[in-house]
Structures are given as C-alpha cells and as structure tokens.
Amino acid sequence: MGAIDLKQLLESQTLERCPFPIPVGWFFIDYADTLKPGEMRNVFVFDQEWVLFRTESGKPGMADPYCPHLGAHMGHGGKVCGEHLRCPFHHWEYDTAGWCRHIPYAKLMPPQTKKGPILRTLPMVEKYGMLWAWYHPQCEPPSFELPYIPEMEDPTGYAGTRRGTWTAHTCIQEIAENGVDTAHLKFLHGAPAIPPVEATYEGPIMKLDIGRGYIVGTAYGPGLNVMRFTQQGVTATMISYSVPITREKTQMNMSFRHVDYPEGSKELAISKKLIDHMIGAAEGEESAGFESVDFIVWNHKKYRPNPLLCDGDGPVLQFRKWFKQFYPGFEPAAQG
CATH class of the missing domain: 2.102.10.10 (Rieske [2Fe-2S] iron-sulphur domain)
Structure with a gap:
C-alpha cells in the first residue's frame, strides 16, 4: 500500500460548491x-x-x-x-x-x-x-464594451428566432470552464473523439478554437460568448449570454442564428442541423446535449481549486487564471 496523502483524501470535506463572488x-x-x-x-x-x-x-x-x-x-x-x-x-x-x-x-x-x-x-x-x-462590486464604470455581432445586428443577411433559457445550480465560472474542458465532450456527451482546443487570452477576451476550426468562439468577459460552428463550408452561430442570479445559481440563455439561405437549400438544412447539434438534438447523432448531461454534473459538483490534471486535459488552469480578473479584491479562502 502506498503512502497516505491525508490532505488529498480528505480535501472534499472542506470544498465549497461555489466559492466565488459575482464577477465583473x-x-x-x-x-x-x-x-x-x-x-x-x-x-x-x-x-x-x-x-x-x-x-x-x-x-x-x-x-x-x-x-x-x-x-x-x-x-x-x-x-x-x-x-x-x-x-x-x-x-x-x-x-x-x-x-x-x-x-x-x-x-x-x-x-x-x-x-x-x-x-x-x-x-x-x-x-x-x-x-x-x-x-462591478465596487461600482466602477465599464472597462470594456460589448462587441458588434453581425448575426444579431445586421438588418439583413441572417435568420433564426430560436432561443432558449436554462437554470443551472452552479456559479457562472463553472459553466464557462466547459469551453476549455474538451475531454468531457467524449466521456460525458458521447462525442466520437476528444477535439483539440486552442485558447488565447487578451484582457477580458478569450478566443477558442475547438476541433481546428469546427468551433471558433470569443468570450467577452463572463457574460457573453459568440460561438460559430462550421461544417461543409456552412457556419451557424450560437450566442450565449449567461447571468449570475446568485453565487450558486446561473441562468443560461442562448440565441441561434444562421445565414438567411433560401428555403429548401442544402445550406439551410446544414445550418439547422448544426443548431440542433449545439443543444444535442440533432437527428441521427449519438452525442447528448448539455441539457441532459451537464446539468447533472453542474448541479452537484464541488469546485476543486487545486485539481489533479493529466496530459489529456484542456487548458483549465490557464482559463482559471484569466477568469480571476473578474473578481477584483477577492482572495479565496485557503484550503485545509
């Protein structure tokens, strides 16, 4: 029998589900x-x-x-x-x-x-x-602006009225972390493989490339994500705009848009299937959508500030370092 690491074995007794304040x-x-x-x-x-x-x-x-x-x-x-x-x-x-x-x-x-x-x-x-x-917890003025999103702001060229709202019993950071944790796509959602992920950070902006161009997304702080899914040269867009209701409850909201292709066209069919895939409702696909599987995890997990990670995990620690900027003046309690 190996040496007993009591700190590791007993850590979950002192963990919190959501140890963070409301972010900026x-x-x-x-x-x-x-x-x-x-x-x-x-x-x-x-x-x-x-x-x-x-x-x-x-x-x-x-x-x-x-x-x-x-x-x-x-x-x-x-x-x-x-x-x-x-x-x-x-x-x-x-x-x-x-x-x-x-x-x-x-x-x-x-x-x-x-x-x-x-x-x-x-x-x-x-x-x-x-x-x-x-x-902002100290009532400071905005430090960045909301971006121009053509799919939502251009008067013509785009279509799609589909949107949804879901409530998750976890903090907004835990939901956002899914973007860099691509390993869970295979094991929780049943995707055929773990897609590669690249994340870059600049100020309040995070850019993601999942699956080498399949999903290209930009996060503007904790409250807005624009994710573009491309297949066979056709791109459909998911705009995600979550809001923290409390420290331990987040309302997830999403709008779905696509190019205004002609009715009956192949491109329109691909667009609609891409949007179905975003929420795990695509016909003929084995993978499960976030609504059916992620909520089971989010609603019951605890946050591990010092996770044990392996070589196949995504850039979780880099993501957490970037997210810390949205908690000004906050220092998490030391874990015993």
Whole structure:
C-alpha cells in the first residue's frame, strides 16, 4: 500500500460548491421588447433585487430598490415619472445614473445630492435587442464594451428566432470552464473523439478554437460568448449570454442564428442541423446535449481549486487564471 496523502483524501470535506463572488462584466437582464417606456418591475440578479425601469424617452435603468432617503422599496408603489424613478414614500426622484434630481418639498437639497449619485444604479446598454447591465462590486464604470455581432445586428443577411433559457445550480465560472474542458465532450456527451482546443487570452477576451476550426468562439468577459460552428463550408452561430442570479445559481440563455439561405437549400438544412447539434438534438447523432448531461454534473459538483490534471486535459488552469480578473479584491479562502 502506498503512502497516505491525508490532505488529498480528505480535501472534499472542506470544498465549497461555489466559492466565488459575482464577477465583473456585462450581463443580459432581459429582452428589450419586454420593457416599454414608463414601465418598471423588480428583478433578482447578482445576488440581490433591483428595480428595472425604462424612462418615458426609452432609456433603460436599473437601480438598487431601497430609497437612500428612508429606505422605502421603490419597486413596490414607485413610478417612472418622465426620465426619473420616483419613490412612493416621499416622491424623491432619481435618474438612471443614481443622482437625486427632485425632492418636491425640499427648499434646500441635501449637499450630498449635488456631489454625486446617492442611489446605486448599474450602467445599461440596449444591444442585440436585449438589455445589458454592467456589474462591478465596487461600482466602477465599464472597462470594456460589448462587441458588434453581425448575426444579431445586421438588418439583413441572417435568420433564426430560436432561443432558449436554462437554470443551472452552479456559479457562472463553472459553466464557462466547459469551453476549455474538451475531454468531457467524449466521456460525458458521447462525442466520437476528444477535439483539440486552442485558447488565447487578451484582457477580458478569450478566443477558442475547438476541433481546428469546427468551433471558433470569443468570450467577452463572463457574460457573453459568440460561438460559430462550421461544417461543409456552412457556419451557424450560437450566442450565449449567461447571468449570475446568485453565487450558486446561473441562468443560461442562448440565441441561434444562421445565414438567411433560401428555403429548401442544402445550406439551410446544414445550418439547422448544426443548431440542433449545439443543444444535442440533432437527428441521427449519438452525442447528448448539455441539457441532459451537464446539468447533472453542474448541479452537484464541488469546485476543486487545486485539481489533479493529466496530459489529456484542456487548458483549465490557464482559463482559471484569466477568469480571476473578474473578481477584483477577492482572495479565496485557503484550503485545509
């Protein structure tokens, strides 16, 4: 019998399922057409509740729900008034940047209201027909922009309305790590072989090439992935935009697009089969989609900060090093 490594054998007793905070980045909040001018509603993301609203002119806003005055929840009885969110309690009004713009009974506004925002709001953009919010734990402004995605933004040339939403009971990092862990494609999904993977990193951007050009993808921080699948000269695109609901719950969202080929064409058939393959629903294929197998793993696994890896594993440690930048000021607890 070999020597006993107690630290290794007992480590799982001290592991956490999701030892990370909410990461920095741009995240999908909802589809733009679900929020009309003058509307507001409560949403729960980033481990807390927020008031999502749209001003009368159409500008989206997202605010901490509790009024800085006396703590009333503005999502219960509050109202959008012109370009402001109005608290129901004393009608203090705030703009989308968190500045207090009006107190109906104040002869003198509190000095702090003239120095800067007093209500936490998140920077928002409307892009790809979606509402996006920038999250940073220290309220710092966006450090990168969302990219141009022709499949989602060009008025002609692309088609496809298919999209889906799934909830995984794990942190967003664990889901993103799948991109570099290509060995699991064979053993968990039943793919015929382990495809080679190349990953390159530059700032908040990660580029992936899986299967030497079969899947070419770019991640823009934790919240947006654009993956293009190519077969027989035909490319179909999966846009993945996951959002952390809590530290241990992630909402996965995907949209699928392809070139607007003529009905009945071979290229259209290949495009549709590629999209079916992305979610594991392609006819005549043996492999299982993420919905049927990945969730079983994600919903029950623990995170090993010091994994035992072998020569056939993908660049897991390089990926984790890149992802650390999205946890500013966070130092994980030492494992015993």
